[in-house]
Amino acid sequence: MKSAWPLFLAWKQLFPSQRKVSFFSLLAIVGVALGVNVMIVVVAFMQGFQQKFRSDIIDAQGHARAVPLQRQLEWREDSQKIASQPEVEKVSAYMQGHLLLQNRDYHAVPFSMGIDPGQSDGVLPLNQFLKKGFIPVQGYDSKDVTPIPTTDSLEDDVVFITQQVANRLGVRAATVLLLDDQNFSINKGRLVVERLDPYVESDEWTIEFLSGDQYNLRNSLGSIDLNGSLEQIASDLGWGYPKFKLVEGITPLSKGDRFRFQTFRSSILEIYSPTMIEQAKSDEMAPPREVRVGGIFEVPWQGFHTDALIGTSRFMADMRGEENACDGFFIKFKTDYLHDENKLGELCARLEGYLEGNWRIIPWFVENAWFFDLLKFEEYLMVLIMIPIGLVAAFAIAIALMTTVLRKTREIGLLVAMGGTRFAVGMIFCMQGFIIGSLGALLGCGLALTFIRYRDVLMSFIVTRIAGEDGQAGVTQFYDFYSLEVPYPWESEQSMMTFLTFIVFAVGVSTIAGLLPAWRAARMNPAEALRSE
Amino acid sequence: MSNQEQDTVLEARGLSKSFSIVGAADLKVLNEVNLTLKESSSLSIRGDSGCGKTTLLNVIARLEPADKGTLFWGDRKIDAVSKPLATEASWRAKHIGVVYQSYYLIPELTVLENVLMSVRLSGLPITEYELRARELLEQMGVGNKSMQIPSKLSGGERQRVAIARALVNRPQVILADEPTGNLDERTGAEVMNLLLSSCTKEKTSLILVTHNPSFAQATDKTTSLKDGTLIYE
Numbered sequence: 111m112k113s114a115w116p117l118f119l120a121w122k123q124l125f126p127s128q129r130k131v132s133f134f135s136l137l138a139i140v141g142v143a144l145g146v147n148v149m150i151v152v153v154a155f156m157q158g159f160q161q162k163f164r165s166d167i168i169d170a171q172g173h174a175r176a177v178p179l180q181r182q183l184e185w186r187e188d189s190q191k192i193a194s195q196p197e198v199e200k201v202s203a204y205m206q207g208h209l210l211l212q213n214r215d216y217h218a219v220p221f222s223m224g225i226d227p228g229q230s231d232g233v234l235p236l237n238q239f240l241k242k243g244f245i246p247v248q249g250y251d252s253k254d255v256t257p258i259p260t261t262d263s264l265e266d267d268v269v270f271i272t273q274q275v276a277n278r279l280g281v282r283a284a285t286v287l288l289l290d291d292q293n294f295s296i297n298k299g300r301l302v303v304e305r306l307d308p309y310v311e312s313d314e315w316t317i318e319f320l321s322g323d324q325y326n327l328r329n330s331l332g333s334i335d336l337n338g339s340l341e342q343i344a345s346d347l348g349w350g351y352p353k354f355k356l357v358e359g360i361t362p363l364s365k366g367d368r369f370r371f372q373t374f375r376s377s378i379l380e381i382y383s384p385t386m387i388e389q390a391k392s393d394e395m396a397p398p399r400e401v402r403v404g405g406i407f408e409v410p411w412q413g414f415h416t417d418a419l420i421g422t423s424r425f426m427a428d429m430r431g432e433e434n435a436c437d438g439f440f441i442k443f444k445t446d447y448l449h450d451e452n453k454l455g456e457l458c459a460r461l462e463g464y465l466e467g468n469w470r471i472i473p474w475f476v477e478n479a480w481f482f483d484l485l486k487f488e489e490y491l492m493v494l495i496m497i498p499i500g501l502v503a504a505f506a507i508a509i510a511l512m513t514t515v516l517r518k519t520r521e522i523g524l525l526v527a528m529g530g531t532r533f534a535v536g537m538i539f540c541m542q543g544f545i546i547g548s549l550g551a552l553l554g555c556g557l558a559l560t561f562i563r564y565r566d567v568l569m570s571f572i573v574t575r576i577a578g579e580d581g582q583a584g585v586t587q588f589y590d591f592y593s594l595e596v597p598y599p600w601e602s603e604q605s606m607m608t609f610l611t612f613i614v615f616a617v618g619v620s621t622i623a624g625l626l627p628a629w630r631a632a633r634m635n636p637a638e639a640l641r642s643e
Numbered sequence: 644m645s646n647q648e649q650d651t652v653l654e655a656r657g658l659s660k661s662f663s664i665v666g667a668a669d670l671k672v673l674n675e676v677n678l679t680l681k682e683s684s685s686l687s688i689r690g691d692s693g694c695g696k697t698t699l700l701n702v703i704a705r706l707e708p709a710d711k712g713t714l715f716w717g718d719r720k721i722d723a724v725s726k727p728l729a730t731e732a733s734w735r736a737k738h739i740g741v742v743y744q745s746y747y748l749i750p751e752l753t754v755l756e757n758v759l760m761s762v763r764l765s766g767l768p769i770t771e772y773e774l775r776a777r778e779l780l781e782q783m784g785v786g787n788k789s790m791q792i793p794s795k796l797s798g799g800e801r802q803r804v805a806i807a808r809a810l811v812n813r814p815q816v817i818l819a820d821e822p823t824g825n826l827d828e829r830t831g832a833e834v835m836n837l838l839l840s841s842c843t844k845e846k847t848s849l850i851l852v853t854h855n856p857s858f859a860q861a862t863d864k865t866t867s868l869k870d871g872t873l874i875y876e
């Protein structure tokens with residue numbers, strides 16, 4: 111315990127007896143804590159963004175893409191070969207290219223992709239994209255009750271497009287409105303539209319109850335007028351007609367209850383393909399292909415084309431005038447490969463070899479390297495900016511400790527006279543830096559954990575304050591704070607490394623800040639120190 | 644009280660020291676000073692202000708190198724000219740206690756913690772010395788202040804604490820540099836009596852620098868420093 115007294119004195123100078131804490135140490139510790147907090151939070155959030163983009167990208171295009179190096183006629187076999195690998199979860203073939211879309215005088219040339227509708231649960235979660243892209247129509251005396259479209263309606267003459275394309279062309283998918291009802295009551299049962307396929311005509315539908323369980327269903331076009339009982343109400347008129355469903359309420363439906371729905375048919379697009387231009391050159395002008403808009407989709411990954419169309423692969427093959435074509439596969443691996451980029455890279459290389467070099471297999475992080483490099487660069491830049499700020503805090507500590515050394519000159523002299531070595535006397539100040547750094551780092555980590563814990567509250571506060579309620583929608587389009595995953599250090603190795611790095615940085619820098627005053631104290635001539643006034 | 648057969652705890656031989664003054668001739672403060680201090684004995688040094696008493700104590704304690712001379716700390720021979728070493732510091736911690744005119748208590752520590760600083764510095768176990776520290780404070784008449792911080796004590800009380808601090812780890816010698824210089828006459832006399840009686844009781848040798856002739860008379864040997872030499876009276 112011989113060498114422990116400098117630590118004891120260092121502690122006591124920061125936290126004197128009979129007083130809770132000295133003002134200086136409080137300020138210094140809080141300063142370090144704020145610095146550590148900011149650095150951890152910034153880096154952790156940046157990593158959270160990266161994580162979010164990563165999962166968005168993997169949602170939008172799978173873990174890897176296989177691209178043929180020349181035309182592959184045997185692609186079906188290769189697809190099965192890939193799918194049979196134990197690491198592979200799903201493989202979806204796709205075709206891609208650009209198509210010219212026309213609605214009256216409006217045109218759009220979206221990036222177009224053909225996928226196999228049978229593989230709707232393939233690599234791309236298309237149903238999720240459709241859900242995200244769905245925007246109900248606002249009406250003052252009616253309510254949009256359109257069911258969210260699903261890949262079930264993806265047929266050869268149905269396409270899904272992005273909102274941007276829809277806006278440009280002035281088109282929409284089939285829509286159904288529930289017209290306001292006079293005898294509406296929350297407690298009553300309701301009729302909902304369970305399915306609205308792209309072939310439904312614009313029409314008005316009335317369902318009128320003749321008694322508690324008898325109803326009449328008719329449309330204004332006059333093609334349907336039938337009576338039924340409640341058990342049959344789910345009866346399906348077939349493709350091209352809306353399918354209704356009863357949701358039971360507390361009070362039963364009774365005679366006179368009436369529901370009126372207004373349907374709007376989906377827009378019809380005319381589509382031209384580059385192949386048609388070729389045909390036009392040889393004077394075989396082909397009529398444009400007519401397709402219906404089945405739904406609006408949105409891909410959460412912003413790097414995906416904003417002008418895009420998804421149809422069936424047969425539709426794409428027709429448009430290209432090519433049978434048996436395939437532009438590549440989206441591949442999704444089992445989840446073990448989600449995080450380890452090295453392992454994923456190796457796996458892709460192995461698959462390439464397995465396919466005899468006919469395909470290039472590009473992992474997602476290679477394909478989107480530009481974006482992640484940018485994010486990484488942003489992260490490094492932030493750290494680079496923050497380090498000097500941290501150093502400024504260190505200077506403040508150094509100056510404060512230096513003042514203490516000067517103020518305590520005579521005490522320093524006394525400690526040497528009492529038998530302290532100069533080295534030990536210097537250590538008092540070095541250790542004060544160390545204590546400030548350690549406590550500050552500890553407090554900073556606590557703050558950072560609180561930030562991470564309450565990030566949603568915090569972020570929504572910041573975003574609404576800075577961007578306002580309207581701007582919030584715009585910001586969240588890119589940065590979806592509400593679903594931002596920021597792992598705690600005990601949950602992820604990367605987060606643990608971030609915390610440890612900044613703890614070591616703070617403790618290191620504060621200790622170094624104590625070195626200069628320590629050296630100053632150790633260099634003091636004790637006899638002169640004792641004489642000083 | 645002094646006994647010729649007793650061991651020598653401190654001895655200085657031929658100490659010389661001069662300071663260089665900017666724009667003037669060197670100031671010769673000590674000139675061949677010899678001094679011997681036996682176990683459990685006391686010695687007083689008087690002299691005019693600025694004659695070199697503090698310098699002499701500093702050289703003896705090895706806080707400042709001399710220009711010439713040799714020191715004996717017990718049977719340890721030290722070249723007084725060399726730069727002070729770290730090993731001397733730890734010896735000093737164990738064997739020399741110091742009391743100064745301004746008390747130099749550490750303001751962040753309680754009275755008891757201040758006293759125990761000597762124990763910490765000499766690397767002795769605190770727990771074993773805590774009781775002794777309390778007893779010494781009691782003996783100095785400030786036992787009830789042990790949990791106070793120094794800024795709440797009077798000058799006399801502070802010097803009593805400083806004396807307890809100098810004595811607590813049972814050093815062989817106490818170097819006291821005008822310990823009553825900041826105190827009024829009555830308090831000074833009280834504190835001086837305490838210092839002298841405790842040194843006798845603890846069998847600790849004492850070198851006392853003082854201006855007060857009656858305090859000086861109370862020691863076993865009285866000397867005065869004049870023109871750099873120590874004159875035994």
Ligand SMILES: Nc1ncnc2c1ncn2[C@@H]1O[C@H](COP(=O)(O)OP(=O)(O)OP(=O)(O)O)[C@@H](O)[C@H]1O
Nearest residue numbers: 662663670672690691692693694695696697698699
């Ligand atoms: N570091 C130094 N540099 C130059 N001169 C010094 C230095 N230290 C002391 N002196 C000079 O040495 C002389 C002796 O000083 P010292 O402090 O030993 O005197 P003192 O006898 O203790 O006086 P006092 O009774 O007033 O305390 C003084 O004239 C002082 O100016």
Ligand SMILES: [Mg+2]
Nearest residue numbers: 696697698820
């Ligand atoms: Mg003096």
